[in-house]
Amino acid sequence: MKNRFKNLMFLAVLAIAFTACDDSNDPVPAPVEPAVSYIVNYGGYTNDKSTITSFNKETATATNNVYELINGVPMTSNAQYALSYNGKVYLMGNNADQIFWVNDETFEQTENALTTDIVKPRFAVATGNYMYVSCWGGDVWMDASVSYIAKVNLTTHTVEKKIALPGGPEGLEIVNNKLYAALNYDDKVAVIDLGTEALTYIQLPAGNIPSYFEKDNSNNLYVVLGVAYGDATTQTGIGYINTTTNEVEATYALDGVSSMAYVNIMEPNDDFSKLYVMTSVMDANWNVRGSIAVFDVASKSFESTNLVDGVQGINGVDFYNDRVFCFISNGATAKGKAITYQTDGTVDIEFETGIAPFMLFTVED
Template sequence: MKKSISKYVFLLLFVSVFTVSCTSDDRDDIVQETPISGAYNNGLFILNEGGFGSSNASITFLDNDDQVYNSIFSGVNNRDLGDVAQSIGFNEDNAYVVVNNSSTIEIVNRNTFESIATTTSMIVNPRFIEFSDSKGFITNWGDPNDVSDDYVAVLNLTTNQVETKIPVAEGPEKLVIHNGKLYVAHQGGYGYGNSVTVIDVETQAVVTSIEVADVPSGIIVANGSLYVLCSGKAPFTNDETVAKLFKINTATDTVEASLTFPSEIHPSFLELDNNNLYYTIAGDVYVVSIIDFQLPTTPIFQTSNNGLESLYGFKVNNGSIYIADAKDYDSNGEVFIYDSTGILQQQFSVEIIPNSFYINN
């Protein structure tokens, strides 16, 4: 799989996923609850990507009564989700689960989790999905041995089939849609990207490319501006570069301002909540006001005291901060939920390699 070596502070080039055994023999015991059916409309989905090559990706659900249900996709549909679940996108009543190494999009009803369709045609190493009207836009890395075949697939949401492909630069990752334009961050795939492609949603044509710093790992629209967090190249590359946070004018698609992190500091993730941008450095959580737009000197809190081992997923919503711990990338992971001041509210086990959170309400 063409897995990015720059993802989330690079996480040891994901080496641990490739070198450890991917069997379930050494997994910590967790209680398997009977998955509920037809009651997923209020709660939190945790996507567990699973071990590479093991086809043990899964989805956990936390309901509003704090009950945890594991393996809900397989529990409802009586089949496995696939190999390396990358992300989920919501559009109306449907959830679109992007399964990277299986090169599939699993489409389910977001409230019952019953399968609607599985899309495989013209999908190769998919990463993330966003929606506009009757279309879904999916970033694809293509063949990992070909740096020129990366693209954005255009999914017809009525037929659940890909209609066309939009060629883009190598390593397209996260994407956002704003004012009729699709912004695609190029983290770089096996290499190191430093650009954001701008695509006209209606014509599906590339309009321009915005140069940013190395490894753009987070992209957010807030108050009409585009914010791009670039992690920079890590020390192990022998070509370490500085990290930056960009503010981009979406009317002109030009850089309006940027903040440079100290050398040897490589932030990850980018989340928006109440006019604040949140990111992480190792196990610490930081916040930048989009009003002042200045880098903080200290984190709002640290997670090391709570036993977090490997921060692999991060989300902020309505003052709650969600952190996924991948542990050793072979055992079951763990989820930590904090309030906005860093006080731990909940902590519970999930399944292998939790990587992201999705609130359904």
């Protein structure tokens, strides 16, 4: 994924845990430095806010409510995405709309959130001293012209410029000083030259809406293809964009590619030889059930057998510690869970998370 990171020292949580349990004058044992990743739990849009779950790959144990344990207060927004960059973890929050950040070694938030010119943030990428945030800007489903890219100065933590971009930008990627933006309300990928801010478009197959990218080892892009609202096209899948020619070289059909997950619909393994792609459908009782398909990058084809099938509540997929993580949502008020699979589909471990888990990150190198 965009955030292929290093292991984070989880000292703060352990220190709090030891302090809370120790009522004597005995010395507190020195905490270890486990290999930790983090899971973002969206929460419920109209009630519970987001929480963070840590996962220690060495002990295969999870700790919930990490942000609250360290900062002493709960999160005040629903995190749509998390980006680790230059010593901080930036979280894109909606309801309330904001970007807030924590120190990547302590997970402490010591500065106020950025709220000015940030309306319905969705995703973020960064380069140099700037972060680019896709913002829907309001009711984009009613008026596609309200959306934009927020150019955030990471020294001042202010929106230096709003770059108008109609169509509801969702996932972003940067290649060769160009910003690629998947438009959630159009069958195009927008390309913005970060030097001149000139805007061009890559046309996708009619009716396919893009959502998120994965950048391969050659700096070309795989893009998730869904179905445009109100369009008769029903075929979904993934596409391959050559970033030298800015053309869609190929598309690969896959029924049921999810449009219901927030971020992690598609995730590569560590050497980018496989792509794990989430599919899902909603049944007559409004239950989401889905699978994880496997795309072989060398043969440019989906394997005949899915990694897993029939997962109820599937809400995201990730790859970490040589395992495929599948995130499960049990609704907007109940705790979710994560299930990890070996690459042959064998169930590895299962653990509880916060409400509606959807993505995993560690801290960047």
